[in-house]
Amino acid sequence: MTEELFRTDAYLRECSARIARLDEGGAIVLDRTVFYPMGGGQAGDSGALLLADGRAIAISDSRKARDAHGRPLPDVLHVPEPGQESLLDALHPGDxxxxxxxxxxxxxxxxxxxxxxLLCHLVPHPVDGCSITPEYARLDFHMTEPLDKEALTAGLAQLVAQAHPLAVGSISEAELDANPALVKSMSVQPPRGSGQVRTIRIGGGDGQPQIDLQPCGGTHVANTAEIGPVLVSKVEKKSARTRRVVLGWAA
Structure with a gap:
């Protein structure tokens, strides 16, 4: 089982670790990691594994290991870039x-x-699709009403400028069952089994208004001001009951 350090500190850029095993597909499993594995719509991390002799293995992607039925396992796979066979052949568990x-x-x-x-706050409808990459993000909302691109961009800018703090917390699975509306996504459910579900709260501290609260396993900044200039680059009608909102970086 890989210890996922990013769950409690998304700002960790590196960590010491040991190789737990080498996956049959060529990926590397560590006993602990700062690499976020693809999931919940968020792309996996890339980077490098630095070896004791000073050499480095370039990692192009990270994802969850899965069993024969496609169910996620508690191991994070670090996927090397092609062409590094000589480095990989020299690796052993425990290194x-x-x-x-x-x-x-x-x-x-x-x-x-x-x-x-923040977009979930501005568009209070269930989400039935999500993709988060370094260059764009999109949410598909289950709704029929039209959306205004400029109004959404202005709303995001205001929430960013208000510098709302974020807090990582948790609720019990029983609390989540009693408050099902906390889950905004129709297609991705928070992982269960440990008794606790990780949450992200925006605002709501020191008497300030709460902007958003939902279960989420992804990585986030500590304050909305850190988001910087973003805009709604596109609003599309994907179906009779789906409106897609695409975010991009503002110039």
């Missing part, structure tokens, strides 16, 4: 490495992921 993410890429993902939570 020490330093896992280092591509921080510039991760920070974009954190900023966009937080911006999608």
């Amino acid at each position: 020490a490495v330093v896992a280092r993410i591509d921080w510039a890429r991760r920070h974009k993902l954190m900023r966009f992921h937080t911006a999608t939570h």
Whole structure:
């Protein structure tokens, strides 16, 4: 089981680790990691594993291991870029490495992921699709009403400028069952089994208004001001009951 350090501190850029095993597909499993595995609509991290002799294995992607039925396992797969066979052949379980993410890429993902939570506040409808990449993010809302691109961009800018803090917390599975509306996504449900569900709250501290609260396992910035200039680049009618909102970076 990989210890996922990013769950409690999304700002960790690297960590020491040991190789737990080498996956049959060529991926590397560590005992602990700062790499976020693709999931919940957010892309996986890329970066490098630094070896004791100073060499580095370039990691192009990270994702959850899965069983024969496609169910996620508690291991994070670090997927090497092609053409590094000689380095991979020299690896053994127990070897020490330093896992280092591509921080510039991760920070974009954190900023966009937080911006999608703000968008959920502005468009209070269930989400039935999500994609978060370093260059754009999109949410598909289950709704029929039209959306105004300029109004949404202005609303995001206001929430960013108000500098609302974010807090990572948790609620019990029983509390979530009693408050099902906290789950905004129709297609992705929060992981269960531990008794607790990780949450992200925006605002709501020190007497300030709460902007958003929902279960989420992704990485986020600590304050909405850190998102920076974003805009709604496109609003599309994808079906009779789906409106897609695409976010991009403002110039």
